[in-house]
Amino acid sequence: MRILLTLIKLVLPVVVVSVGFFLIMFFDLFSSKSEAVNPSEDALYLDSSQSIEARVVDLLSYMTLEEKIGQMALVEQNSLEALEDVSGYKLGALLSGSGSKPEVNTPAGWKDMIDAYQAQARSTRLGIPLLYGSDAIHGHAHVPGATVFPHAIGLGAGNNPKLVKAIAQATRDDLLLTGVNWNYAPNLDQPRDIRWGRVYEAYSDDPELVSKLGVAYVEGLQESPEENKISVLATLKHYIGVGSMAWGSSYNKDYKIDQGKVEPNEDLLYSHYLPPYKEGIDAGALSVMIGLNSWGDKKMVLEDRLLKDVLKDELGFKGFTVSDWYGVHEGRRNIFWATVTAINSGVDMLMLPFDYQKFTRHLKIANRLGLVSDERIDDAVGRILYAKFALGLFDDIEESAIPISLVDVEHQALARQAVAESLVLLKNEGALPIRNDVRHIRVAGSAADNIGQQMGAWSIEWQGVDGNWPRGTSILDGIVARAPVGMKVDYDLLGDFATGARKADIGIAIVGEPPYAEGFGDVPYPILYEEDLQAIKNLQATSEKVIVIIVSGRPLLIEREVDSWDALVAAWLPGSEGAGVADVLFGAKPFTGTLPLPWPRTAEQLPLTAEGETADGTTVLFPRYFGL
Numbered sequence: 246m247r248i249l250l251t252l253i254k255l256v257l258p259v260v261v262v263s264v265g266f267f268l269i270m271f272f273d274l275f276s277s278k279s280e281a282v283n284p285s286e287d288a289l290y291l292d293s294s295q296s297i298e299a300r301v302v303d304l305l306s307y308m309t310l311e312e313k314i315g316q317m318a319l320v321e322q323n324s325l326e327a328l329e330d331v332s333g334y335k336l337g338a339l340l341s342g343s344g345s346k347p348e349v350n351t352p353a354g355w356k357d358m359i360d361a362y363q364a365q366a367r368s369t370r371l372g373i374p375l376l377y378g379s380d381a382i383h384g385h386a387h388v389p390g391a392t393v394f395p396h397a398i399g400l401g402a403g404n405n406p407k408l409v410k411a412i413a414q415a416t417r418d419d420l421l422l423t424g425v426n427w428n429y430a431p432n433l434d435q436p437r438d439i440r441w442g443r444v445y446e447a448y449s450d451d452p453e454l455v456s457k458l459g460v461a462y463v464e465g466l467q468e469s470p471e472e473n474k475i476s477v478l479a480t481l482k483h484y485i486g487v488g489s490m491a492w493g494s495s496y497n498k499d500y501k502i503d504q505g506k507v508e509p510n511e512d513l514l515y516s517h518y519l520p521p522y523k524e525g526i527d528a529g530a531l532s533v534m535i536g537l538n539s540w541g542d543k544k545m546v547l548e549d550r551l552l553k554d555v556l557k558d559e560l561g562f563k564g565f566t567v568s569d570w571y572g573v574h575e576g577r578r579n580i581f582w583a584t585v586t587a588i589n590s591g592v593d594m595l596m597l598p599f600d601y602q603k604f605t606r607h608l609k610i611a612n613r614l615g616l617v618s619d620e621r622i623d624d625a626v627g628r629i630l631y632a633k634f635a636l637g638l639f640d641d642i643e644e645s646a647i648p649i650s651l652v653d654v655e656h657q658a659l660a661r662q663a664v665a666e667s668l669v670l671l672k673n674e675g676a677l678p679i680r681n682d683v684r685h686i687r688v689a690g691s692a693a694d695n696i697g698q699q700m701g702a703w704s705i706e707w708q709g710v711d712g713n714w715p716r717g718t719s720i721l722d723g724i725v726a727r728a729p730v731g732m733k734v735d736y737d738l739l740g741d742f743a744t745g746a747r748k749a750d751i752g753i754a755i756v757g758e759p760p761y762a763e764g765f766g767d768v769p770y771p772i773l774y775e776e777d778l779q780a781i782k783n784l785q786a787t788s789e790k791v792i793v794i795i796v797s798g799r800p801l802l803i804e805r806e807v808d809s810w811d812a813l814v815a816a817w818l819p820g821s822e823g824a825g826v827a828d829v830l831f832g833a834k835p836f837t838g839t840l841p842l843p844w845p846r847t848a849e850q851l852p853l854t855a856e857g858e859t860a861d862g863t864t865v866l867f868p869r870y871f872g873l
């Protein structure tokens with residue numbers, strides 16, 4: 246009997262929902278629950294002198310269920326079946342996922358593409374403009390010509406909030422020129438394991454430093470000349486605990502640690518994970534991206550306590566939450582239930598990124614069946630509209646000019662300064678700075694003449710472009726340009742210089758990692774490649790002293806080699822302005838960077854604890870904030 250009752254309890258809701266599902270599909274899907282009320286030309290929501298809160302309430306009062314559902318959808322632009330789907334489905338937001346670009350990848354191509362989408366959105370009954378998002382995480386780096394700034398880890402090493410704010414302002418200007426009004430940055434993750442492929446997207450593993458730079462970035466990106474307005478919407482990501490996933494726990498079968506499990510820990514939640522969010526929210530951030538990680542066994546998008554009670558209530562977040570990529574669909578096996586549960590758990594906007602038709606159908610049915618309430622939908626949509634009003638999207642609809650180029654010497658100078666400030670001198674036995682009386686330098690290594698490698702991923706393509714991308718200055722170019730007259734600079738990728746000849750005074754090995762993004766960068770042993778190790782050896786055989794410069798997204802395991810090097814510099818992923826490295830090597834600027842996270846000695850030390858202690862109790866190679 247008990248078994249029968251349990252069976253009925255389990256099966257009955259599924260049957261009821263399925264029957265309802267089909268009835269609604271066939272009879273009701275295309276009819277509106279409420280009659281559309283058209284606003285007058287002087288509707289309150291169109292009046293920029295009214296408060297944002299009042300404008301949101303007014304606009305919501307005209308919206309049909311379909312219009313509200315459309316606002317909750319964030320669609321990858323490449324997956325649109327037709328341009329008209331923007332208006333047809335009343336979509337609220339589009340994005341260019343990393344590497345997704347207009348047919349002609351130029352600033353004008355971006356502007357034209359986004360303008361066409363906006364025109365579609367504005368042509369709808371209520372004329373609600375789109376949010377258009379992109380991952381300009383180190384400059385508007387998917388657009389050729391834009392300055393590519395150092396990845397966040399380098400800015401963490403620089404530890405200069407003023408500079409980070411200026412970089413965010415430069416990024417904002419480039420985004421605005423191309424019509425992008427939403428950036429998926431700053432990243433507030435706190436990496437504790439260098440085996441993870443996203444270490445470089447984060448500033449540091451120290452919540453204080455993350456908070457300080459995160460706030461500076463939000464301020465720079467959102468800052469607007471108009472009072473109570475923001476220029477480009479910032480996104481705090483990835484909520485929450487990301488960086489503390491366990492090795493081998495990834496939900497994604499191709500990854501190891503990215504999208505993995507974080508051990509729930511209330512102390513760490515409040516001492517480490519939440520503070521940067523609290524500060525970012527207080528600085529005015531109006532969107533938060535929910536991580537692809539799990540909190541224990543629960544996917545983050547289903548963590549209703551952390552999304553609702555903690556983020557929205559305790560931290561007082563009045564912006565909207567957005568799921569990351571397939572995040573919502575991964576919440577549960579059945580995507581209808583996945584959608585329902587994620588929205589009820591507090592996800593306001595769903596990055597779909599492809600399945601928008603199904604989503605709009607599912608949410609409509611869920612609402613009709615009472616599975617997602619009108620109040621929950623109004624709350625989500627109200628939050629999204631709040632951000633749109635704050636951006637002034639309803640107010641400044643003057644045509645802006647089509648940009649010709651994003652090449653900007655001021656941005657380049659800023660990036661060059663950031664590169665110089667990001668360098669961390671970890672070892673120096675009389676090799677640095679390079680003196681003017683040095684006669685002969687030999688340069689080798691995979692990252693010496695490889696702008697693609699020094700930019701890292703999230704540049705033009707998601708996984709980056711390995712090779713000499715024509716826009717920018719390689720580290721080698723910078724060295725050649727800095728070397729005074731009479732100082733000879735030779736270069737060979739593998740350091741294959743004739744042995745037996747006179748030794749050069751200095752060898753510079755510029756070595757590191759090829760670009761990678763997300764779980765594709767999860768590796769059990771982050772070490773230097775054989776070719777680079779050989780290039781270092783070759784230089785040691787043909788130069789009096791060898792300086793090793795590591796261009797990488799994370800500390801690498803170098804314990805076995807480092808003793809034989811005369812100097813060691815961590816250069817992280819400096820971006821397009823490699824000349825900043827030479828500025829410091831030659832002493833025109835001092836070394837000021839410090840390690841934004843500890844540099845482990847062995848893989849057995851991983852993961853580190855929040856306090857920077859190793860798993861096996863041994864000491865790291867260099868502690869956090871070390872730098873000569």
Ligand code: BGC
Pocket residue numbers: 341342343380429482537569570
């Ligand atoms: C990443 C996010 C990113 C999003 C949109 C996801 O794969 O995890 O950081 O913002 O894609 O491109």
